[in-house]
Amino acid sequence: MELLFKKIAQLSASLVFVILAATTVVLYLSAKPAIQEFGAGFFFESRWAVEEKVELSPAELSELELLEADKSTFISDDFIEDEDDFIMDDEDFITDDDMESDSNESRIVYGALVPIVGTIFSTLIAMLFSLPIAMGIAVFLSEIAPSALAKPVGVAIELLASIPSIIYGMWGLFYFGPFIADLFGGNTVSLLVAGLVLGIMVIPFMAALSRDAITTVPDMLKESAYAMGATKLEVIKDVVFPYAKSGIIGSIILSFGRALGETMAVAFVIGGVYQFAGKITDPTNSIPVVLANSFAESSGLSLSVLFYLALILFVLSFAVIAIAKLYFLRGK
Amino acid sequence: MKNMMEVKDLTFTYSGASEPSLKSISLPVEKNKVTALIGPSGCGKSTLLRGMNRIHDLYPGHRYEGAINLLNPDEKGYTNILDIKKEAELIRLRQRVGMIFQKPTPFPMTIFENIAYGLRLSGVKKRADLQEVVERSLRDAALWEEAKDRLDHDARGLSGGQQQRLCIARAIALKPEVILFDEPTSALDPISTLAIEEMISVLREQYSICIVTHNMQQAARISDYTGFMYLGEMIEYDQTDTIFMKPSQKQTEDYISGRFG
Ligand SMILES: Nc1ncnc2c1ncn2[C@@H]1O[C@H](COP(=O)(O)OP(=O)(O)OP(=O)(O)O)[C@@H](O)[C@H]1O
Ligand SMILES: [Mg+2]
Numbered sequence: 001m002e003l004l005f006k007k008i009a010q011l012s013a014s015l016v017f018v019i020l021a022a023t024t025v026v027l028y029l030s031a032k033p034a035i036q037e038f039g040a041g042f043f044f045e046s047r048w049a050v051e052e053k054v055e056l057s058p059a060e061l062s063e064l065e066l067l068e069a070d071k072s073t074f075i076s077d078d079f080i081e082d083e084d085d086f087i088m089d090d091e092d093f094i095t096d097d098d099m100e101s102d103s104n105e106s107r108i109v110y111g112a113l114v115p116i117v118g119t120i121f122s123t124l125i126a127m128l129f130s131l132p133i134a135m136g137i138a139v140f141l142s143e144i145a146p147s148a149l150a151k152p153v154g155v156a157i158e159l160l161a162s163i164p165s166i167i168y169g170m171w172g173l174f175y176f177g178p179f180i181a182d183l184f185g186g187n188t189v190s191l192l193v194a195g196l197v198l199g200i201m202v203i204p205f206m207a208a209l210s211r212d213a214i215t216t217v218p219d220m221l222k223e224s225a226y227a228m229g230a231t232k233l234e235v236i237k238d239v240v241f242p243y244a245k246s247g248i249i250g251s252i253i254l255s256f257g258r259a260l261g262e263t264m265a266v267a268f269v270i271g272g273v274y275q276f277a278g279k280i281t282d283p284t285n286s287i288p289v290v291l292a293n294s295f296a297e298s299s300g301l302s303l304s305v306l307f308y309l310a311l312i313l314f315v316l317s318f319a320v321i322a323i324a325k326l327y328f329l330r331g332k
Numbered sequence: 333m334k335n336m337m338e339v340k341d342l343t344f345t346y347s348g349a350s351e352p353s354l355k356s357i358s359l360p361v362e363k364n365k366v367t368a369l370i371g372p373s374g375c376g377k378s379t380l381l382r383g384m385n386r387i388h389d390l391y392p393g394h395r396y397e398g399a400i401n402l403l404n405p406d407e408k409g410y411t412n413i414l415d416i417k418k419e420a421e422l423i424r425l426r427q428r429v430g431m432i433f434q435k436p437t438p439f440p441m442t443i444f445e446n447i448a449y450g451l452r453l454s455g456v457k458k459r460a461d462l463q464e465v466v467e468r469s470l471r472d473a474a475l476w477e478e479a480k481d482r483l484d485h486d487a488r489g490l491s492g493g494q495q496q497r498l499c500i501a502r503a504i505a506l507k508p509e510v511i512l513f514d515e516p517t518s519a520l521d522p523i524s525t526l527a528i529e530e531m532i533s534v535l536r537e538q539y540s541i542c543i544v545t546h547n548m549q550q551a552a553r554i555s556d557y558t559g560f561m562y563l564g565e566m567i568e569y570d571q572t573d574t575i576f577m578k579p580s581q582k583q584t585e586d587y588i589s590g591r592f593g
Contacts, residue, residue, distance in 0.1 A: 220434070223390065227385060227426050228430075228450040229506070231423065239439055245440070
């Protein structure tokens, strides 16, 4: 019985890694054509689905994908050998490209820079906005409010944290966006509105998790600080926060990850246009929104591009969380 | 000998409780002496101790009646600490009446900062001053030799017994007049317990001490006076020898001989 239990536990634990690995592999394989087509330039290219003339200087030619070479009139004999297996992999790729570009001398350019920048900035705005408020709520609920108040407010916060994000999106589009536009000028959908809606969305989540971390601080520890003549503020600053540090940082990291990958709430309010937000009140785009908006009408290379974008988001979230964990929780 | 502190007819009721947990308690804490409080679990020892630095007041709604007098710093007359209303005066009181808890409670900071903490709170900023006090306090708490090379390490890396001595060092860094100990060795092994007991006998020369203990031998070993409490009442208070050799109350005798509690 015990053995069985142990086996099941082991299995579930390894399942996590299998899923992680499988996701990575699938993303990578699906993104491969786009990676070969655009390479690292994808990160620095701000155009999206824009047709561009291809100048086929011999130097560039060798850098371009073999596929391009295949269709170009300058096909050289040395290429033919490698070409065979290439075509095998990418059959649909070719047909797709045939449909999308009639002329051999032009191709459609995709670049991730706008959604990457949009994602990073909307998340940063969200974190800057939510962090102080969520910490304030967490401290208030756990240290300041009398329990007659802390209990119902705590439950309300947990309820707020479980509202589906699409509802935040709709609220943002119809009420909050116009309100912000009145206040700061600019559009009712913009980077700012997206960041703030995201921020509002993660506040209850971050506050509830941080409160849970703060309530683990033993009463006796706080009392010993009071017994040294500390005030409430000093106890919170010097004892409660440092003691609950890892839990609080965990809540911030989770909220960050949530904001980074949030789709529905942002889709309503960021604008979904492929241009940089010159001002914070301009509309722009974010990676999950691009994905959600474009999957339906994509195939072939344009689909592969979306997978490339998804892979970037995946790596971005992974890197952020890994770095944050390493940096803040080292020595734990 | 002068009393450092005098509890007079103290009745204490927890917020929401119908019955008081302390009923008309009186207890002197003599200067430079160790006063022990013994009694079965739930009799109100911790409740009494926590009234003496008003740590109860962190939570609202508790009620005190009676008086707890603390000798003024100029040794002329007493102030009833139950009259204190202002936050700043409560803070001052807690610096004058230190407290050591049942379990070691190192703050989440370095050993040095743990001990300097109380001084920093009271406004001492000069590194040299802090350093001097940290060293003196650690020496007094018999922790200097073990800790001097790791002052900048997290205090939570010390052993349980070392942590408890750190807490004592932290309390005496403030040069309190009274130190309250609430079962300071109940979470420690026999050797650490002995180290703390030895320390308390030394600390007596400079401080007035009140200690709650469940360990009767401990009370007999280290205290000058002992109070026996039962169900929120002070049954008997006398010199420790008298309490343990020929107590005047039947209940005291029963408790000490292990017949209940
Ligand atoms: N926060 C509280 N609210 C209400 N009643 C309390 C509270 N704390 C303690 N009491 C009650 O007060 C009485 C005395 O408790 P106290 O903790 O002072 O006992 P004690 O002598 O220290 O016991 P122990 O030896 O187990 O530590 C007990 O009956 C207890 O139930
Ligand atoms: Mg107790």
